[in-house]
Every structure is written in C-alpha cells, then in structure tokens.
Amino acid sequence: MSVHAPVRELGYLRVIDEEGQVTDSSLLPDITEGHFKQLMERMLFTRLWDERAIKWTRQGKLGFYAPVAGQEAAMIGSEAALTMDDFILPSYRDVPQAVWHGWPLYQAFLYSLGHQHGNQIPEGVNVLPPQIIIGAQIVQAAGVAMAFALRKEKRVALAYIGDGGTSQGDFYEGMNVAGVYRLPLIVLVQNNQFAISVPVEKQTAVKELAKKAEASGMEGIRVDGMDVLAVYQAVQGAVQKAKAGEGPTLIEALTFRYGPHTMSGDDPKRYRTKELEEDWRARDPIIRYRKFLHTKGWWTEEDERKVETKAKDEVQAALDRANQFPAMSMKALASHMYAKMPIELADQLIRQDTKKEVK
Amino acid sequence: MAQLTMIEAIRSALSAALEKDERVLVFGEDVGQSGGVFRATDGLMQRFGEARVFDTPLAESSIAGLATGLSLQGFIPVAEIQFFGFVFEAMDEMIGQAARMRFRTGGSFHCPIVYRTPFGGGVKTPELHADSLEGLFVQSPGIKVIVPSSPYEAKGLLLSAIFDEDPVLFLEHMKLYRSFREEVPEDFYTLPLGEAKVVKAGKDLTLISYGAMVRTAIKAAEIAAQEQGLSVEVIDLRTISPIDTETIVTSIRKTHRAVVLQEAQRSAGVAAEVIARINEEAIYDLEGPVLRVAPPDTVYPFTLFEKEWLPTEQLVVHQINQAMHA
Numbered sequence: 307m308s309v310h311a312p313v314r315e316l317g318y319l320r321v322i323d324e325e326g327q328v329t330d331s332s333l334l335p336d337i338t339e340g341h342f343k344q345l346m347e348r349m350l351f352t353r354l355w356d357e358r359a360i361k362w363t364r365q366g367k368l369g370f371y372a373p374v375a376g377q378e379a380a381m382i383g384s385e386a387a388l389t390m391d392d393f394i395l396p397s398y399r400d401v402p403q404a405v406w407h408g409w410p411l412y413q414a415f416l417y418s419l420g421h422q423h424g425n426q427i428p429e430g431v432n433v434l435p436p437q438i439i440i441g442a443q444i445v446q447a448a449g450v451a452m453a454f455a456l457r458k459e460k461r462v463a464l465a466y467i468g469d470g471g472t473s474q475g476d477f478y479e480g481m482n483v484a485g486v487y488r489l490p491l492i493v494l495v496q497n498n499q500f501a502i503s504v505p506v507e508k509q510t511a512v513k514e515l516a517k518k519a520e521a522s523g524m525e526g527i528r529v530d531g532m533d534v535l536a537v538y539q540a541v542q543g544a545v546q547k548a549k550a551g552e553g554p555t556l557i558e559a560l561t562f563r564y565g566p567h568t569m570s571g572d573d574p575k576r577y578r579t580k581e582l583e584e585d586w587r588a589r590d591p592i593i594r595y596r597k598f599l600h601t602k603g604w605w606t607e608e609d610e611r612k613v614e615t616k617a618k619d620e621v622q623a624a625l626d627r628a629n630q631f632p633a634m635s636m637k638a639l640a641s642h643m644y645a646k647m648p649i650e651l652a653d654q655l656i657r658q659d660t661k662k663e664v665k
Numbered sequence: 666m667a668q669l670t671m672i673e674a675i676r677s678a679l680s681a682a683l684e685k686d687e688r689v690l691v692f693g694e695d696v697g698q699s700g701g702v703f704r705a706t707d708g709l710m711q712r713f714g715e716a717r718v719f720d721t722p723l724a725e726s727s728i729a730g731l732a733t734g735l736s737l738q739g740f741i742p743v744a745e746i747q748f749f750g751f752v753f754e755a756m757d758e759m760i761g762q763a764a765r766m767r768f769r770t771g772g773s774f775h776c777p778i779v780y781r782t783p784f785g786g787g788v789k790t791p792e793l794h795a796d797s798l799e800g801l802f803v804q805s806p807g808i809k810v811i812v813p814s815s816p817y818e819a820k821g822l823l824l825s826a827i828f829d830e831d832p833v834l835f836l837e838h839m840k841l842y843r844s845f846r847e848e849v850p851e852d853f854y855t856l857p858l859g860e861a862k863v864v865k866a867g868k869d870l871t872l873i874s875y876g877a878m879v880r881t882a883i884k885a886a887e888i889a890a891q892e893q894g895l896s897v898e899v900i901d902l903r904t905i906s907p908i909d910t911e912t913i914v915t916s917i918r919k920t921h922r923a924v925v926l927q928e929a930q931r932s933a934g935v936a937a938e939v940i941a942r943i944n945e946e947a948i949y950d951l952e953g954p955v956l957r958v959a960p961p962d963t964v965y966p967f968t969l970f971e972k973e974w975l976p977t978e979q980l981v982v983h984q985i986n987q988a989m990h991a
C-alpha cells in the first residue's frame with residue numbers, strides 16, 4: 307500500500323500556504339477583488355455540487371459520476387485563467403471546468419445520466435464533452451491548437467489529464483507534436499496521486515511529472531494544486547506565452563481526490579491509507595483560500611451563505627431540468643451517425659417485430 | 666461443487682492457471698493491489714506475488730506490447746484490458762503484431778497470449794465500455810475470439826485459452842459477471858476452443874447466438890415453446906473465431922430453419938458470417954431465409970437508451986415466428 311505523503315521536498319510554485327499566508331506578494335495575480343472572490347465562489351459552489359452529485363448518484367438520481375472534491379483549486383484556477391474563446395478538452399472528471407466554461411449544468415447532468423443531449427455542446431461554447439479514452443484529448447488538443455496557430459488566432463487549447471494518463475502514448479505524442487510546431491497548447495496534469503488504485507510511483511519512475519515536458523522541448527511547471535492562486539498564475543503565464551507564439555506548456559498540479567475514483571464501486575481503502583487522506587485534507591484548497599480572503603477582509607459569512615443558497619438552488623434546478631428533458635428516440639440517435647442517414651440504416655430502424663419505427 | 670458467479674469462476678481459472686504453470690503472468694491496470702475493477706483478480710497478487718500478478722502503468726499499447734514480448738520469451742501472459750472500448754489503444758500490438766507473429770516468422774515465433782476484457786451492454790456504463798467490438802477481431806486472422814456464456818463455460822474456456830498456443834481474445838460480458846451462479850468444479854478443467862455447443866435441443870428451428878445473448882435466446886426459445894408449441898434448438902457458439910460450422914450445419918440439417926442473434930450492431934459481424942456459412946454449406950436444407958436479430962448500425966447508445974437498443978426476447982420470438990412462416 308502506498309504511504310507516500312504530499313510531495314514537499316520538490317520545488318513547486320505556491321502563492322498561499324495552508325494558513326492562507328501569501329508566500330511572495332510579487333506572485334499575487336493582478337486581478338480585482340471581485341475576481342479574487344469569484345474563485346472562492348466557484349470552488350465552494352463546485353464542492354457543494356459535488357456533494358449533491360455524490361448523494362444523487364447513490365440514490366440512483368444520477369448515473370456515471372467521478373467525484374472532484376480536493377481538486378477544486380486545480381480545476382477552477384486553471385479555467386479562470388482562460389478567456390471564453392480558449393478551448394477546453396476535459397476528461398471524465400473535468401466536468402466543473404467545462405461547466406464554468408459554458409457547458410450548461412443540466413447538460414452535464416444529462417451526460418451523467420447517459421443522454422445524448424448532454425453532449426450537444428451549445429454553439430459558441432468552447433469545450434468538448436468529457437473524454438473517456440485516457441490520452442485521446444492530448445493529441446486532439448494539439449490539433450485544435452494547430453488550427454488556432456494556422457488561423458493566427460490568439461487562442462489556446464487546454465487539455466486536462468491525470469497522473470495515470472501521462473503514461474499513455476497519446477500524451478507523449480500530443481506534446482511532441484505541439485513542441486515541434488510550437489503550438490498554443492497547455493496540458494494540465496492533475497496529479498491526484500492515484501490512477502484508480504495505482505499510485506503515481508508505479509506509473510512512472512520520474513519523480514516530477516512536469517519533467518515529462520522536457521523530452522518534447524516544451525516547458526514544464528509544477529504547482530501546488532491545492533492553491534488556487536498558484537494554479538491561476540501558472541496557467542495565466544502559459545496562456546500569455548502561447549498567445550505570444552512561444553509554444554506549449556505542461557503544468558503539473560499536485561492535488562488529491564478525496565472521494566472514490568468514480569461512484570461505480572471503487573473502494574479507496576483497498577489502496578490508500580486514512581493517514582494519507584487526512585494529510586491531504588489538511589491542505590484543503592477551499593479552507594486555505596477562505597483564510598486568505600479573510601486576511602484581506604474580502605469574504606464574509608454572508609458571502610458564504612449566498613454561495614450555499616445559490617448552489618443549492620441552481621444545482622437542484624439543473625437536475626430538474628435534466629429530468630424534464632425529452633427521452634431519446636432511435637431515429638434521433640441514428641440521425642447523428644452521418645450527415646445524411648444511409649438508406650440501409652433508415653431501413654434498420656423499422657423494427658421487424660412491429661414493422662414500425664422505434665420511437 | 667461450489668456455486669460460483671462468472672467473475673468468481675474467472676478468478677478461479679486465473680488462480681488455477683497461476684498454480685499450474687509458473688510461466689503464467691497476470692497483469693493490467695488495477696489488477697494487482699486492488700484486485701481489478703470487477704475483482705476478477707482479487708487476492709491473486711497477494712497470493713502469487715507481485716512478480717506474477719501486477720499493476721501496469723495506464724497504457725494499453727504497452728500492456729499488449731509487454732504481452733507480445735513476454736510471450737516471445739516463453740511466458741504465458743494473461744493481460745487485462747480494463748474495458749473493451751479501450752482496446753483501440755492496443756490494437757496494433759494485438760492484431761497488427763501478435764496475431765501475425767507465427768505467420769510472418771514462418772513459425773519461428775508465436776504469441777500464446779490471452780487478452781481478457783469486460784464488455785457488453787445493459788449495465789449502465791459510460792461511453793466506450795459496453796460496445797461489442799468483437800467483429801474487428803473476428804475479421805483479423807491469427808487471433809482466436811472466445812465469448813463465454815456462463816460461469817462453468819468461462820472457467821473451462823479461459824483455462825483452454827491460457828494454455829492455447831495462439832493469441833486469444835477472451836470477452837467477458839459484464840452482465841453475466843454477477844447475474845447468476847452455477848456449479849463450477851474447483852479443480853483445473855478445460856473446455857474445447859473452436860467448438861460450439863447445443864445448449865437446448867430442438868427440432869423446428871435453430872437459434873444461434875453467443876455471450877450474454879445466449880440467455881436471451883434460451884428465454885425466447887421457452888416463450889416460443891409455450892406460446893406456439895415450437896421446439897427451438899439453441900446453439901452457443903462459444904468461440905466466434907474460428908467458428909464451428911459443423912455444429913451449426915448439423916443442426917440445420919435437422920431443423921431446416923434458423924435465426925442468428927447478436928448484441929453487436931448488425932453489419933459485417935458474427936451473424937453475417939454464420940449466415941454466409943449456412944448459405945455455403947446448407948442452403949438446400951433450408952426451408953426459408955435465415956434471419957438475423959441485431960441492433961441497428963449505430964455506435965452503442967447512451968445509458969438511457971440501452972434497453973431500447975438491445976435485442977429483447979420478444980424481438981427474437983418475433984423473428985422466430987417470421988422464420989417459421991417464411
């Protein structure tokens with residue numbers, strides 16, 4: 307069983323410590339008070355939504371769900387550093403970033419339940435539906451980034467992957483090609499220490515995943531993934547660099563998922579200790595950031611209550627809306643196989659038992 | 666004899682193989698420490714040691730590639746692909762490399778590998794977990810494809826697959842993992858690869874299927890018996906590459922009618938191949954066209970639509986009636 311503690315000995319970017327103290331004021335992002343508060347609002351909202359989603363999954367009200375608690379700083383901080391026309395390629399766990407980037411929450415719930423409409427991303431929203439095939443998003447992101455470069459648009463592609471995902475060939479291939487063409491690509495590795503049950507030290511013999519950037523000739527940065535400002539700063543820097551035509555960046559955010567891998571039967575007790583979990587919880591991104599905001603006088607009890615109420619209402623409303631969405635039909639599903647439905651496929655939809663179309 | 670679920674029978678087979686032969690190695694994502702996402706390998710690492718049962722990095726191409734290399738050096742790798750939809754990542758190593766090894770080296774090298782993988786619909790998995798992709802492998806020479814339909818079958822077939830001289834893809838339908846128990850011998854036993862099995866005798870029509878659909882076929886045969894007094898013979902293909910033509914043709918010479926049922930989407934798959942063989946070997950024994958029951962040619966659907974998409978007993982019964990009256 308893995309007993310490794312949060313990595314402290316290796317260097318990484320950090321803006322606020324566990325007590326919410328600023329480590330180096332020159333590292334503080336140059337953003338407004340409102341923007342600082344928004345990071346907190348979104349992290350808190352996401353935590354509360356996660357709690358409900360877990361509960362609803364247990365009650366059978368949602369389907370597939372990968373818990374996110376513990377990773378809010380990495381998720382929210384990175385998305386917040388983008389502009390809305392930057393493009394996100396999320397994995398199955400990166401639902402919050404996609405939602406904060408414009409994917410309607412009720413559609414994220416439909417995705418969880420297993421409804422095609424969940425994945426019908428609204429026009430103008432720059433995200434793909436969550437990727438199931440680990441690594442595929444990295445090579446695709448290189449292509450998206452290449453399109454931006456070819457059209458000379460000041461946009462970046464940001465692909466998310468986990469520590470386990472960095473073992474995939476697609477991960478190396480995507481970075482390699484991005485390095486060759488100096489593409490505006492950001493790969494954000496959320497190193498949450500485990501790929502389902504496999505600890506990161508069984509995944510790779512290299513101690514810092516950020517080092518994997520080196521072989522592609524791109525920059526690799528390691529950040530405290532429990533510090534939302536560090537993540538924000540790292541991504542912000544990578545965005546500026548990419549938009550200036552200076553190429554791709556790999557960012558490793560050190561973090562932890564508090565819950566099981568997904569709600570489909572994973573039992574963390576089989577592969578990690580309570581002590582390790584507690585060690586990471588002591589570095590909680592929300593508690594820490596709340597302390598920081600308090601020292602600035604930017605966060606009140608009332609702010610907290612407001613987010614709680616908003617989260618409760620909006621998350622419930624999104625679930626209700628998802629539940630009210632019309633059921634899928636065979637014809638509608640099949641109509642999205644090709645631009646134009648082949649005659650042969652249309653014929654197959656006439657079910658032989660009834661000689662009628664399946665609705 | 667113990668009453669085992671299919672997942673327990675598979676674990677029992679892996680354990681028997683590891684015990685019998687030191688060359689057997691079991692590996693894949695999450696198969697060691699945690700015993701597999703379905704617990705197929707639960708306790709095996711603890712019992713046989715981490716050198717023989719181990720977690721690999723998350724990379725299917727390297728899992729399959731390791732298996733190729735290990736098999737070339739005399740080991741017997743039993744590699745797990747966590748879900749069948751992830752097999753695309755490993756396909757070059759499986760069918761581009763291992764399956765061709767014996768042929769391209771004129772027999773100097775060969776790859777006795779088993780690739781185990783869960784698949785199949787009706788269990789509410791996300792995308793690319795449930796898809797029936799067996800057709801891709803059935804079309805590829807050099808690799809055998811096995812789909813067990815019950816716990817007893819799974820253990821015997823898996824042990825044969827492990828000690829077979831060629832690469833074998835072993836497809837485990839998730840719906841069968843825990844849905845029922847059956848008597849399974851504790852000891853080592855094998856069941857023949859490449860042989861179909863008549864699981865229910867009948868004289869009016871032959872219903873051919875494999876995997877979880879064998880259960881659907883048996884139920885449909887029972888309904889047809891009750892409702893129409895029909896005597897339907899049910900064949901479980903068990904091995905879908907190479908297909909046992911003889912058992913099929915023998916049955917059709919007796920019944921003169923047939924329906925083929927598969928969970929995979931319709932075109933260019935196992936059902937099509939079975940029908941082609943019937944056409945070639947037994948067309949003059951037929952009293953009507955051989956019909957097919959298969960979902961339409963779409964990607965495996967989203968969870969909320971699985972039930973509508975998957976073949977049902979009623980649909981099979983309907984096709985049986987069509988075939989009887991054709």
Ligand SMILES: Cc1ncc(C[n+]2csc(CCOP(=O)(O)OP(=O)(O)O)c2C)c(N)n1
Nearest residue numbers: 399438439440468469470471500501502751
């Ligand atoms: C190609 C592929 N292989 C295997 C899986 C099954 N799987 C889903 S998540 C996971 C672990 C991923 O770990 P990591 O990359 O660290 O991300 P995390 O889930 O921790 O966020 C595995 C093995 C998959 N979805 N895709």
